[in-house]
Amino acid sequence: xxxxxNNAIYRAAQRxxxxxxxxxxxxRVMARIERSQRREELQESALFxxxxxATIALLVWAGMHYAPTLDFSFFDSMRExxxxxxxxxxxxxxxxxxxxxxxxxxxxxxxxxxxxxxxxGLLLADTYIRQRIRLRSQAKEK
Amino acid sequence: xxxxxKELLEEIARGDMSAFSTLMKHYSQGVYTLVVRIIGDEFxxxxxxxxxxxxxxxxxxxxxxxxxxxxxxxxxxYNAAISYxxxxxxxxxxxxxRRLASIDEDDVERMEADTSERNLEALAAAIxxxxxxxxxxxxxxxxxxxxxxxxAEIIEQSIGNTKVRLxxxxxxxxxxxxxxRDEQGAK
Numbered sequence: 256x257x258x259x260x261n262n263a264i265y266r267a268a269q270r271x272x273x274x275x276x277x278x279x280x281x282x283r284v285m286a287r288i289e290r291s292q293r294r295e296e297l298q299e300s301a302l303f304x305x306x307x308x309a310t311i312a313l314l315v316w317a318g319m320h321y322a323p324t325l326d327f328s329f330f331d332s333m334r335e336x337x338x339x340x341x342x343x344x345x346x347x348x349x350x351x352x353x354x355x356x357x358x359x360x361x362x363x364x365x366x367x368x369x370x371x372x373x374x375x376g377l378l379l380a381d382t383y384i385r386q387r388i389r390l391r392s393q394a395k396e397k
Numbered sequence: 398x399x400x401x402x403k404e405l406l407e408e409i410a411r412g413d414m415s416a417f418s419t420l421m422k423h424y425s426q427g428v429y430t431l432v433v434r435i436i437g438d439e440f441x442x443x444x445x446x447x448x449x450x451x452x453x454x455x456x457x458x459x460x461x462x463x464x465x466x467x468x469x470x471x472x473x474x475y476n477a478a479i480s481y482x483x484x485x486x487x488x489x490x491x492x493x494x495r496r497l498a499s500i501d502e503d504d505v506e507r508m509e510a511d512t513s514e515r516n517l518e519a520l521a522a523a524i525x526x527x528x529x530x531x532x533x534x535x536x537x538x539x540x541x542x543x544x545x546x547x548x549a550e551i552i553e554q555s556i557g558n559t560k561v562r563l564x565x566x567x568x569x570x571x572x573x574x575x576x577x578r579d580e581q582g583a584k
Contacts, residue, residue: 263512267520268539274439276429284450
């Protein structure tokens with residue numbers, strides 16, 4: 256008899272009933288893992304989609320707001336004054352941004368800054384998540 | 398420990414679900430037994446065991462290999478079960494410290510050496526009355542025959558501290574079986 260067999264606590268502990276694990280246990284865990292993976296993928300896609308939507312919205316908004324006020328006539332003057340392959344001529348760019356003072360129109364700019372910040376945040380998050388997905392799929396392929 | 402455990406872990410990290418299934422088949426019953434012993438509810442224990450394996454699957458890439466996989470897995474299970482008992486405020490009646498200190502070491506040793514049917518029956522009943530943390534330690538050390546160093550790693554205590562706790566558990570068991578016998582005698 257070994258040391259354990261001579262010890263009453265060891266022997267009493269061995270007598271404790273061993274409850275069997277339900278047969279469906281493994282299938283349940285597998286199903287939960289699958290559900291959790293699907294949910295993660297869905298969240299990642301939703302984040303990616305919202306990043307795209309925010310970027311498009313920002314571009315549309317900025318385009319609608321500023322495009323009509325921009326003067327692109329310098330392109331015409333460039334074309335007239337110098338041939339395209341003549342790099343010795345430096346065109347004089349004359350941008351005409353909307354005529355509004357920063358203080359007077361601070362709310363306009365604030366919206367722009369907030370939208371840029373949100374879009375950049377979403378795009379950064381999206382890049383990070385896509386990097387993770389790429390690394391995971393690379394590991395699976397190995 | 399499984400023979401090809403290292404390869405299995407690498408396969409799981411690569412997303413092989415069949416390797417995870419093999420690992421689960423090997424360890425699930427042991428983990429479930431530990432959790433049932435700690436919390437005492439079979440239904441909840443299955444839920445917690447499921448959570449443990451979900452966590453293992455998700456965090457396997459964080460497993461550094463400093464301890465064995467089994468120790469890491471049992472540590473997750475132990476923490477999950479103990480957290481559950483804390484949430485549910487599952488506590489047993491604490492034993493009187495003065496009474497615990499007054500127990501003679503020779504009496505404890507005599508209790509451990511007595512392998513009579515009557516003593517084993519009383520001890521099995523006493524183990525069921527221990528506090529969750531003590532039940533966990535009894536299961537790990539006396540039921541699963543894990544060495545003290547490994548038990549210490551699982552419960553995240555020092556070896557010295559674990560030895561002290563086991564010593565206190567032996568004294569508690571002595572008190573509990575004395576009370577159990579008194580109750581049986583009174584009937």
